[in-house]
Amino acid sequence: MPLFHLIVLALVQGITEFLPVSSSAHLILVPYVTGWEDQGLLLDVAVHVGTLLAVMLYFWRDLWEMLRGAGLALRGKRTAGQRMIGHLIIATIPAVLAGYLLHKYAGDLLRSVEVIAWATIGFGVLLYIADRIGMTLRRIEHMTAGSALLLGLAQVLAFIPGASRSGVTMMAARFLGYERADTARFSMLMSIPVIAGAGLLAALDLAKAGDASLTMDALIGAGLAFVSALLAIALMMRWLRRASFTPFVVYRLLLGAALLALIYL
Numbered sequence: 001m002p003l004f005h006l007i008v009l010a011l012v013q014g015i016t017e018f019l020p021v022s023s024s025a026h027l028i029l030v031p032y033v034t035g036w037e038d039q040g041l042l043l044d045v046a047v048h049v050g051t052l053l054a055v056m057l058y059f060w061r062d063l064w065e066m067l068r069g070a071g072l073a074l075r076g077k078r079t080a081g082q083r084m085i086g087h088l089i090i091a092t093i094p095a096v097l098a099g100y101l102l103h104k105y106a107g108d109l110l111r112s113v114e115v116i117a118w119a120t121i122g123f124g125v126l127l128y129i130a131d132r133i134g135m136t137l138r139r140i141e142h143m144t145a146g147s148a149l150l151l152g153l154a155q156v157l158a159f160i161p162g163a164s165r166s167g168v169t170m171m172a173a174r175f176l177g178y179e180r181a182d183t184a185r186f187s188m189l190m191s192i193p194v195i196a197g198a199g200l201l202a203a204l205d206l207a208k209a210g211d212a213s214l215t216m217d218a219l220i221g222a223g224l225a226f227v228s229a230l231l232a233i234a235l236m237m238r239w240l241r242r243a244s245f246t247p248f249v250v251y252r253l254l255l256g257a258a259l260l261a262l263i264y265l
Contacts, residue, residue: 001043001217005036010221013047014228018055018188019236020127020167020248021255023048025116028161029259032113045202046218050225052195055188058233062189080141084189087143091152092193098156099197112161117259119162124252127171131245134174139182147176155190162256165191170245180240188233 012030016023027044031037056063062084069081154172158165166187173183202218 003220006217006221007224008034009043010047010050010224011228013044013221014051014054014225014230015232017048017051017225017229018166018184018191018233020164020170020245021252022116022120022162022164022167023051025120025162025164028116029113043218043221045198047221047225048195049199049202050222051229052192052199053222054226054229054233055191058230059185059189062185063192083143084140087145087148087186088189088193090145090148091155091190094149094152095155095158095194096197098159099194102159113259114263115160116162117256117263119160120252120259121256123157123163123167123171124249124256127167127174127245127252128249130171130174131180131249135177136179138176138178140178140186142178143186147173150176151186151190155194165194167248167252174245180244181237184237184240 009027009030012026013023016026024044027047065079065081066085066088067081069079069083070085072079073082151169151172154168155165157163157168166184169187169190170180170183173186174180178186
């Protein structure tokens with residue numbers, strides 16, 4: 001794949017992965033808008049892995065607390081890091097099961113521009129409602145196993161292109177009354193096992209294909225996505241500490257309306 005195409009895909013992925021606007025939908029739309037050949041699921045996942053490294057670096061303190069908590073658990077001590085690990089495991093199970101079934105039986109079935117358009121609008125409206133009526137009383141420290149399971153079930157909806165993994169989990173967390181910045185924080189921590197699992201499946205597919213050029217494309221895309229994602233995470237976290245999700249909702253409605261116009265008109 002030409003380097004310029006890789007740069008565009010990596011920037012799109014890095015900027016949109018953790019914003020509630022659906023990165024996978026944007027990756028599907030790139031070839032649709034530009035006329036380029038569809039880059040396929042393997043390269044999509046490669047740039048997702050780049051964003052995985054970015055979120056792990058940005059939230060290294062949370063990861064360290066979880067690792068520390070796991071070590072202290074061997075001594076019989078209870079910590080906040082242990083509770084976080086438990087909540088992430090609970091939240092991840094539904095997505096792992098759904099992801100396996102879709103990878104095995106559905107493939108590219110949902111990679112449709114029409115699906116993206118309606119999901120972009122519908123889940124954007126739900127995000128706006130959740131942000132408006134959801135109270136801002138709870139933080140990650142108040143997380144319960146029940147809340148983690150509900151967020152995990154919401155994350156399953158992210159397999160619909162256009163729904164947005166971060167968007168649906170933030171929406172669910174706002175309905176449950178979590179603060180905006182904490183909804184984003186837990187949503188991004190939830191992404192770590194999900195993207196890691198998808199990256200492992202892609203690596204196995206690359207190994208089977210034995211395509212060196214595709215492997216190099218994947219590495220370049222992942223590196224570029226890492227840099228852009230790190231910047232996007234920092235800017236979004238700063239924004240959500242003092243503002244709402246409304247600009248993202250407006251963007252989703254405009255994007256969805258434009259896509260519907262292209263499809264039906």
